[in-house]
Amino acid sequence: MYRIASLTACCVLALGMTAFAADEAAPAGQAALEKSFDANIHTSDLDSWMKSMASEPNHVGSPHDKQNAEWVLAKFKEWGWDAHIETFQVLYPTPISETVELLGGKKPFKATMQEKAIPGDTTSRAKEYALPGYFAYQGDGDVTAPMVYVNYGMQDDYKQLERMGISVKGKIVIARYGAGWRGLKPLLAQQHGAIGCIVYSDPADDGYATGAAYPEGPARPPQGIQRGSVMDMTIYPGDPLTPGVGATADAKRLTREEAKTILKIPALPISYADATVLLKSMTGRVVPGNWRGALPITYRVGPSDRQLHLAVKSDWSLKTLYDVVATMKGSEYPDQWVVRGNHRDGWVYGASDPLSGQVAMLAEAKSMGELAKTGWKPKRTIVYLSWDGEEPGLLGSTEWAEEHAAELKQKAIIYINSDGNGRGFWRAEGSHDLQHFVNEVTDGITDPEAQVSVSQRSRAAAREMGMNPKAREDIKAEAKIDADATKDYQMGPLGSGSDYSAYIEHLGLPALNIGYGGEGDGGGGDYHSRYDTYEHHSRFDDPGFVYDALLAHTAGHMVLRLADTEVPVVQAGDFADTVAMYLGEVKKLADNRREAAEVQAKAIADHVFQNTEDPTKTNGLPTALKPVPKFDFTPMDDAVKQLQKSAKAYDDAFTANAAKLSPEARAKLWATIQPLDQTLAPDVGLPGRPWFKNLVYAPGRYTGYGAKTLPGIREAIEDERFGDAVKYITLTADALNAYSAQLDKATEVLKHG
């Protein structure tokens, strides 16, 4: 379900085969190997595989999803991999009936829950098992109530509503997509007492404003619906009934009522064609300026005079997941695993999301199979995974991670994820001790449009963003770093929204999420809709499959280098610097919050809010901010200082001695580095959501997909849980100290064998 910025383009490109340079930095043998690998990546393969895999709806439980799994299995076997299908039994609701009905007026209006077919493209192959617009893991129900428009339905919007004196209690909220993860919208609605939730795609963010609508152009057409999961994945992803363990047939299960990640109120997504009718009927106060979308109406908050009838009934039976697991055994270090995955299930046809990434991954596997046929064997074991059930809640990847947790923690040296892909800019997010490695690989991949390395192109994009006079300060600061050619191009941190979550955040493994995207006018106008088809992807998202193939080259080079490298690729300096930056942010956050609370307290005492009140519009006092204590950050300051010291010592020792290590010392070094990142994920976990163990990287409780770094401290400050902040300053410092200590052991090995 992950999307790298905007994935679409406005005209068909015919750049043909991807050009790429041999990597100067790689050893000669490696360069030759990569050249052979590259020669066997064919855009025509990707094209035909996507055409076939996206030919019918392929969501969890659909016949074509299983067929695709079997087809992928057969392909892996054909290419010489040791492959099998691993199944899980998960709770996965599918809709039986759905109603969105505006009552009153001359006649009731009913929303249309399925997009119409477009003559000549895949959508015209209407299968009755195509999923309608719906939200997985909403709470079934049948409610009738007035509507309240809540803008994006995020925390700040509810604060604003409160000041306007408008309550959603007993109402049905209508929210537009954007500004935060979809699942937070019904969750926050529920927390504020709403009895139902409608989410629609406003054309300001995703529709005609962004470009010509499909099929003329790539943008979302009026009838397009964004499906999606609303499972509360910020508590834990995966099967709601089996947190922490694999959802095998005989696993111990919670009841549906016990599962905290399932919502309690009914919720549905609708199109903007239908939303226009609902919003046009809205009465009440005109919205604040930043709540306006691009529909040709006066947006109003409500509550509406007219009632909305919202009803959802689902089939809550267990469904079977089909993860395809393919292994190529390591010739020298079979118990060190390079793990690579991409999901296979879509919401309907799923061409861009996820098949663009899936076919790239298959191209890698095919080419490695060819290499193996010529006699090459990876030194380490390579594990490729075609995940099922990502869309409803990272099901396939999470259950597999939980089922194989012990073995993964012992053997995996990395998890490399991709998801939907498209034309545009290289982007990587992940563990920052891999940042230098990622730069080494991508410095050797040439962008087919710019004819410079993909990292150099992304660096240029970051610099150009920083030159916008209106750019945020952090973006300007990043641009400054990226203008320094001696520094690595910076990766973002991982949050959630794709299959890496369990690996980095639950198991503490080093992980990457990679892909291309961001060019084009569409802004992902097919995202999670029935129009995410082969035709849409090949016309707008990656004409000629140029960037999908480029993903195969990039990920393939990573896997090949990791499989064969004699010494670990970790560079600790990047990680230390990044954590130091995060600590700076967290301290600034505390200072800003403290000042804001002081300013607000004085303003309340001075009756500022009463004095600005317009008597024709209620605006109560804002929620009072808690006074923010001065935190003692010393444990973190010390830990970061130590981390920077240990990192420098390791990196220096590595540069000096790594090439000269004895085989025994190398083995010792690997044994020390393999569990290194796991030190960041002690068993304690995050407050209220202990499944999330990583104390450096997490998805935000109130951002959903968006990452929160140093989450135990940062979110505690944001949420005014100041006791937790104090507690997690120590816990996070402990984790960083454990990382430093482990690194020191490795330095010792590098120095003295």
Place this chain on the structure above:
Amino acid sequence: MYRIASLTACCVLALGMTAFAADEAAPAGQAALEKSFDANIHTSDLDSWMKSMASEPNHVGSPHDKQNAEWVLAKFKEWGWDAHIETFQVLYPTPISETVELLGGKKPFKATMQEKAIPGDTTSRAKEYALPGYFAYQGDGDVTAPMVYVNYGMQDDYKQLERMGISVKGKIVIARYGAGWRGLKPLLAQQHGAIGCIVYSDPADDGYATGAAYPEGPARPPQGIQRGSVMDMTIYPGDPLTPGVGATADAKRLTREEAKTILKIPALPISYADATVLLKSMTGRVVPGNWRGALPITYRVGPSDRQLHLAVKSDWSLKTLYDVVATMKGSEYPDQWVVRGNHRDGWVYGASDPLSGQVAMLAEAKSMGELAKTGWKPKRTIVYLSWDGEEPGLLGSTEWAEEHAAELKQKAIIYINSDGNGRGFWRAEGSHDLQHFVNEVTDGITDPEAQVSVSQRSRAAAREMGMNPKAREDIKAEAKIDADATKDYQMGPLGSGSDYSAYIEHLGLPALNIGYGGEGDGGGGDYHSRYDTYEHHSRFDDPGFVYDALLAHTAGHMVLRLADTEVPVVQAGDFADTVAMYLGEVKKLADNRREAAEVQAKAIADHVFQNTEDPTKTNGLPTALKPVPKFDFTPMDDAVKQLQKSAKAYDDAFTANAAKLSPEARAKLWATIQPLDQTLAPDVGLPGRPWFKNLVYAPGRYTGYGAKTLPGIREAIEDERFGDAVKYITLTADALNAYSAQLDKATEVLKHG
């Protein structure tokens, strides 16, 4: 034509009579006088005067404009003022024929240039002399060409167009209102080679997005057209044929061709109903995100496949202006004038703009007349002015200022301006040595909604704005100052857009522009349209004429105090602090520009812009920024230091000795202070526009109405005229030094008589 933020409200208020407190700070006699003055301000007067004055179109040259002048004259006389009408003969074009026609398609589409009448309101009294939508001082012509959409049509938009590789040469541009003064849009179009210009009101900024459309609500309806002047008033305002001198019957005149302030290309405003048809037909590249409005279309840049036919023919004859001049002679200091004005001409009915301010001013005059009948006589001469011809280009006020320049420079101690007014927040802009005086007066005026002083309410609004986490840094800094109760509530600087321009910027007199506004949903949806009627104003802009009456109270108190005060009201510290702040801004501007030029130069050298290029969309290099030298700001640093020193000495001496001065010393003090502000406006004037003499306050060459402070330096840096910057650092420092020296003379008088 001036508007204080948004002037409209969404529901009718019935607050009745305004409440206000007696001013504790004023001397007892003054308090009693103000109480008597206040008792004679009646909202019913304002209501009935507006109803009558706005009953028919009243633009320059219309029969009703002349009738209104004669009626105002009669009123002044009735109230005991010495009054007369002063006429000027000015070039003022009115349209004979106008065409906006989209060619091609099934049949040509023609824009409607006059808004339809609304049954039951003033607009249904259709007079044939109502002006259609048009731009005063555009250049007549008849052109046919493809269209290019240029967003707001400001400088940055043309930079963006250049990068997109789209030229407007030989095209007709279509721009939306907003982001800068209307007149810059056709001017910049012309400078970039366009042959015509259309401007429309996008509903994102001014239409259904902001509230329900008139007559249901206050917002601009689809057929509403914003008329206006496009005279290049940033060179000089007033009659284009008589710059610098009064446009009397026998004045020496330029030819129309010689007048630099008249545009060369045809230009017209249209409604958003009509703009929708033009923009929907547009072809070419999709616009950047921040170029989108709220019409339900995909905005495209063009050039359009279809041609637009634009033709304008005007009557360019001279027309007569009728300024009403009313005087109440000072009993003690008849040669010291307190000057107060508001214009009377509108674009059509002109209820909010300008009659809301005009009737407030008339209420002041009536009440002062009543005071005079009870025996009170002002010590100084009070001059009230009902200006004509403000809308086309500040004609009446500028010609009068130019005609009476010598006398004004010798006698005027202030010019107090107002214009359109409405419900909401107090706002003042002007000479900062009057800031403390403005605070003293407004601390004694109670806001009828908040029941605190109007200055306290505006202060609260500034503080609330600063609490928005997304507020700009300068807004946060201002909020911090406004939270300090020991400091004066801050005034803004004067730019242009109303009748103060000639007084402060050409003559160098101290001036204020004052009013209320900003509450309501409409965002000025009637502005410069046929719907600016009595009904619109009394329903939405100031129900009950509460804030229009409040303006009369406020301005009246200022005039009364200035007329009777024994000692000058100047407080120099506020001015010194404000200039110090402006200097800080200018230095930061230079530093930011220098850094931006360096960053850009490095980025160009590193091929950053080529590397981010999307081959499906041309994006050339940005215009290269000139390297910014390190300016020697020492003359300004020294001048500001001296100013702060001199200001403190004056303010301290004033506090210590002002009350004890002998009559002779007082006279000497007045003689020293009266010309004080004129030191800021030496004869040299601004580069390329020497009519603008004030070196501290000016309208921006590329903002139009928006002020640029320290304009000789600031604009030179912005426009990369670095030689001018160096030159104006010295010239501006000289002006400030002259101000300090004059102040020192006054201090000397305060200290030693």
